[in-house]
Amino acid sequence: MFEIVYRYDPEHPQAVSPPRDAAEARRRLEDGNRDFAHVFDGVMQSRKGALRRIVPFDPRDLGVSNGGGEPLKQQPFAVVLGCSDARVPTELVFNQWCNELFVVRVAGNVLGSEVLGSIDYAVTQLGNSVKLLVVLAHSGCGAVTAAVDVFLKPAGYLEFAGSHPLRTIIDRIVVVTRGADRALNRVHGGGVTARPGYRRALIETTVALNGALTAFTLKRELRHRQNSPEGIAVFYGVYDLGSRCVHLPGIGERCGGGPVTRLSEPPAGVEAFDALARTLAASERIAHVLAEP
Numbered sequence: 313m314f315e316i317v318y319r320y321d322p323e324h325p326q327a328v329s330p331p332r333d334a335a336e337a338r339r340r341l342e343d344g345n346r347d348f349a350h351v352f353d354g355v356m357q358s359r360k361g362a363l364r365r366i367v368p369f370d371p372r373d374l375g376v377s378n379g380g381g382e383p384l385k386q387q388p389f390a391v392v393l394g395c396s397d398a399r400v401p402t403e404l405v406f407n408q409w410c411n412e413l414f415v416v417r418v419a420g421n422v423l424g425s426e427v428l429g430s431i432d433y434a435v436t437q438l439g440n441s442v443k444l445l446v447v448l449a450h451s452g453c454g455a456v457t458a459a460v461d462v463f464l465k466p467a468g469y470l471e472f473a474g475s476h477p478l479r480t481i482i483d484r485i486v487v488v489t490r491g492a493d494r495a496l497n498r499v500h501g502g503g504v505t506a507r508p509g510y511r512r513a514l515i516e517t518t519v520a521l522n523g524a525l526t527a528f529t530l531k532r533e534l535r536h537r538q539n540s541p542e543g544i545a546v547f548y549g550v551y552d553l554g555s556r557c558v559h560l561p562g563i564g565e566r567c568g569g570g571p572v573t574r575l576s577e578p579p580a581g582v583e584a585f586d587a588l589a590r591t592l593a594a595s596e597r598i599a600h601v602l603a604e605p
């Protein structure tokens with residue numbers, strides 16, 4: 313049995329101080345994901361015994377006041393742009409409580425104007441508390457899979473002829489798929505498209521590059537929004553549905569049998585993007601996927 317218990321003790325409230333800067337905010341998210349990813353391991357492997365996880369919380373963060381006073385202000389320490397996929401619940405993935413993350417979710421974690429407007433609001437209006445922006449991509453993404461399938465069989469684009477909103481999502485991702493395809497061809501040769509796992513390798517490479525591109529674009533779009541010469545801190549990562557870790561598949565460190573949680577900075581420009589695409593394509597992970605039927 314596994315229990316997750318939210319606990320508040322009015323006699324001994326556990327106040328969690330907000331992160332002081334971007335580095336501390338990043339650590340808190342990485343530590344939170346590490347806890348989330350590994351807490352299930354024992355139960356899932358042994359399938360016996362009981363495990364209880366206690367999550368301390370403050371009901372005032374939900375707007376519950378203890379004397380008719382004003383509810384607490386919105387004070388997220390990070391903005392997270394993630395996919396709408398129901399298997400990737402943002403707060404749980406990073407082991408955070410409410411009023412800690414400002415979350416925007418859209419299929420394929422693409423940057424449309426409403427998404428960008430929401431994030432812009434958070435940065436400009438909640439800038440005193442927001443220390444970090446994170447783009448959270450994920451493995452097995454349906455939006456990326458649809459874009460890859462259109463890339464491989466362009467006739468499939470006709471299926472989206474009647475839906476402009478769906479086409480805008482596909483169109484944004486197909487550009488990234490083209491770059492992923494080019495990297496796979498350069499690293500593995502022209503015959504890569506005939507390899508049994510090519511489609512899946514293309515999906516995995518596109519997922520990571522799409523997260524990187526969205527983070528890069530976000531950093532550029534919001535570069536004048538903070539009074540810092542470097543602009544606002546933006547990171548990205550890929551949530552792996554299998555291991556529950558946020559990392560860069562194939563190129564992150566590994567610990568024991570699984571990956572190590574890590575958020576990455578987006579590439580700085582064309583050459584860095586090219587290097588990232590090649591590194592992803594040349595990873596053991598992608599070589600393994602290419603060989604799989």
Ligand SMILES: [Zn+2]
Pocket residue numbers: 395396397419420421450452453454455456
């Ligand atoms: Zn998705």
